[in-house]
Amino acid sequence: MNDQAIANLLTLEAKRQNEGIELIASENYPSKSVREAQGSILTAKYAEGYPQRRYYGGCEYIDKVEELAIERAKRLFSCAYANVQPHSGSQANAAAYHALLRPGDKVLSLVLNDGGHLTHGSPVSFSSATYHFVFYPLNDKGHLDLDIIEKWLDQENPNLFLAGYSAYPYAIDFKGMRERIDRHNAHSPTPCLFMVDMAHIAGIVAAGLCQNPVDYADIVTSTTHKTLRGPRGGLILSNRLDLAKKIDSAVFPYTQGGPLEHVIAGKAITFLEDQSPAFKTYMKQVLENTKACNDELARRGRIVSGTENHLFLLNVLESYGISGKVAQQELESIGITTNKNMIHGDTLKPNETSGLRIGFAAATTRGCTKEEAIQIAGLIDDCLSKSKSKEQLKEEVHHMVSGWKDVMTLEFPMGE
Ligand SMILES: *Cc1c(COP(=O)(O)O)cnc(C)c1O
Secondary structure (H helix, E strand, O other): OOOHHHHHHHHHHHHHHHHOEEOOOOOOOOOHHHHHHHOOHHHHOOOOEEOOEEOOOOOHHHHHHHHHHHHHHHHHOOOOEEEOOOOOHHHHHHHHHHHHOOOOOEEEEEOHHHOOOHHHOOOOOHHHHHOEEEEEOOOOOOOOOHHHHHHHHHHHOOOEEEEOOOOOOOOOOHHHHHHHHHHHHOOOOOOOEEEEEOOOOHHHHHOOOOOOHHHOOOEEEEEOOOOOOOOOOEEEEEOOHHHHHHHHHHHHHHHOOOOOHHHHHHHHHHHHHOOOHHHHHHHHHHHHHHHHHHHHHHHOOOOEOOOOOOEEEEEHHHHHOOOHHHHHHHHHOOOEEOEEEOOOOOOOOOOOOOEEEEEOHHHHHOOOOHHHHHHHHHHHHHHHOOOOOHHHHHHHHHHHHOOOOOOOOOOOOOOO
16 A cells, blocks of 8 residues: 555554454454455446446446345345445444425434434434424333334324434334234325344344344334444345335435445455354354343343343443443453443433443454353453453453454355
């Protein structure tokens, strides 16, 4: 690389990633193959439009790349339609709303502090300026509750019900939600559509380890870089072929211009990697590691959410008398990366928070075992309770990651 300044920063970032324990629940490491696709010459090609209907010439091979990505996405999630062009999860959501709603329509979404995403109606996001968001709560225990959801559906008569979250640690009953929406629609003056944003759990869905929202929702959006373990990007799926045209034109030309075909090539590789039996084994290990770490913190008397997916929440205010912001800084100083997060009923502000979100998708990709996940709980607890010196803890982190895979050379088996 000719640019020394950037080259140095790339080297330093790779070193940081290799030398730390990455527990941010939304992060993961893609394969070298995926990164090669992202760094490929496909980035030079304009391909506005869709395969076989482009606005530019020279799309012979680009079309094949995108067709492979679409075909593999449909196979991976057993669905009839896929749009692989969204640049990110937020872009996928913008397009999904546009395909289903008109400006001012009402969307029923989870209370944001309980795990919703910014694009689910936050005042600082486009979503709240364009659509009218109202919010359903969790129950007293911090769980989704179908009776509460149905009550809010009947009370608000929304045009769209939105499920899928960024910090919800439990399984989601998409089938039950569909039943409640259908029951509501049978007597409601406003038909309510069902959208699922599975950005966080897409890998768990792909591995067949939870309900597949595509079976129940009208539209499903996702990222491709979280548990799915692909390049940074977005995805829209549906079984409703009658919506295909609307979704396609909501992505291009409504919300985006030329697709990132180099990233779409990376998505195609990911969708094949994720069809291999090894991916299912990996995802089972992620769930096992997450639970092992949660349970060890609980055994040590700390307040944790419990978990049924790849993440859990640690109440650091109650456990250690510190904010999530401080806990995040303390852990970062010993080489463990996490993020502060609001917890159910949080009394602190979003830039302080009472909680910490902890996930094992990334660490497990590097080879973290269940025993190590338990040791990581010990490292977190010893750091935040200040029962060991930082020097000692840094050394232990260093020792653990020295046995893990290098983020620059990861490769995964391909599916059939
Ligand atoms: C991460 C996430 C997104 C947004 O993804 P970006 O690629 O960062 O735009 C959307 N929805 C949910 C639920 C997420 O967790």
